Amino acid sequence: TGTALADRPRAATGTSTHPLGRVLAGRRPLVCGVLNVTPDSFSDGGRFHSFDRAVERGRTLAAEGADLIDIGGESTRPGSRPPTPAEELDRVVPVVEALSRQVPVPLSVDTSRPEVMRAAVAAGASMVNDVRALRSPGALEAVAELGVPVCLMHMQRSPETMQADPRYRDVVVDVRTFLAERMRACLDAGIRQEHLVVDPGFGFGKTLTHNVALLASLDAFTGLGVPVMVGLSRKSVLGQLTGRTVEDRLPGSLAAAVVAVQRGATLLRVHDVAATRDVLAVLDAVGPV
Numbered sequence: 001t002g003t004a005l006a007d008r009p010r011a012a013t014g015t016s017t018h019p020l021g022r023v024l025a026g027r028r029p030l031v032c033g034v035l036n037v038t039p040d041s042f043s044d045g046g047r048f049h050s051f052d053r054a055v056e057r058g059r060t061l062a063a064e065g066a067d068l069i070d071i072g073g074e075s076t077r078p079g080s081r082p083p084t085p086a087e088e089l090d091r092v093v094p095v096v097e098a099l100s101r102q103v104p105v106p107l108s109v110d111t112s113r114p115e116v117m118r119a120a121v122a123a124g125a126s127m128v129n130d131v132r133a134l135r136s137p138g139a140l141e142a143v144a145e146l147g148v149p150v151c152l153m154h155m156q157r158s159p160e161t162m163q164a165d166p167r168y169r170d171v172v173v174d175v176r177t178f179l180a181e182r183m184r185a186c187l188d189a190g191i192r193q194e195h196l197v198v199d200p201g202f203g204f205g206k207t208l209t210h211n212v213a214l215l216a217s218l219d220a221f222t223g224l225g226v227p228v229m230v231g232l233s234r235k236s237v238l239g240q241l242t243g244r245t246v247e248d249r250l251p252g253s254l255a256a257a258v259v260a261v262q263r264g265a266t267l268l269r270v271h272d273v274a275a276t277r278d279v280l281a282v283l284d285a286v287g288p289v
């Protein structure tokens with residue numbers, strides 16, 4: 001069941017309004033469900049096992065009301081080693097292909113590799129989400145040619161080293177400046193402004209103090225004039241604030257979602273879609289702060 005392949009929002013290269021662009025222009029905050037197809041996200045699996053569970057997870061996220069499903073094949077946990085290009089392609093593309101036929105919601109591909117962007121969009125993805133903000137060789141050109149929306153996220157250094165000793169002059173100013181520079185690079189490469197999303201990158205080269213400052217000053221990023229994505233769901237910053245392990249961080253995640261939306265976030269990247277949708281329903285009833 002679900003939308004036939006032909007009816008799905010396709011990567012519309014060169015057309016004026018991309019289907020996902022219309023979604024992103026909407027007023028209601030969007031819930032982006034996290035689907036990590038990585039060994040440490042799906043336990044004891046060979047590709048087949050994780051493939052089956054990944055597709056099942058994607059169907060569950062859609063059934064819970066996800067507006068978008070973000071599919072990633074690279075674990076970006078602090079200290080993690082990136083997969084080879086072949087490993088990443090092998091993890092992501094079959095899942096995108098299967099879900100593009102089975103679920104009626106747009107798919108985003110969480111990758112920094114242009115070859116993975118191209119293969120995932122060809123398989124049915126409608127958006128790119130890049131934790132390296134298109135800094136890899138060929139990434140800007142790939143997104144410009146694909147004509148799909150892209151999320152530009154801030155990360156200091158790399159997953160292997162980012163949490164060693166993160167330092168900023170002023171974390172809000174430094175992250176905002178970085179994102180503004182990446183937006184400029186995108187516009188210069190021919191990527192449309194209405195296809196841009198920015199994300200401060202919570203937990204990516206930030207201490208607890210840095211993460212809290214970024215959340216408290218989220219309006220610095222909404223001031224960039226494009227939708228802001230926030231990914232705080234179950235992250236270690238919530239563990240630092242509550243003392244909870246990852247399995248018990250739903251209350252903290254929902255509190256973070258409320259704060260993020262009230263300070264201007266319009267996309268929430270979360271593991272718990274149904275619970276987050278419930279929180280947004282209550283916020284929506286009350287209206288803006």
Ligand SMILES: Nc1nc2ncc(COP(=O)(O)OP(=O)(O)O)nc2c(=O)[nH]1
Binds near residue numbers: 036129130153231269
């Ligand atoms: N735009 C964006 N993309 C992201 N991709 C991965 C993660 C890492 O978090 P998660 O996927 O929950 O964990 P892991 O990759 O360790 O499984 N966080 C973000 C984020 O905050 N923003």
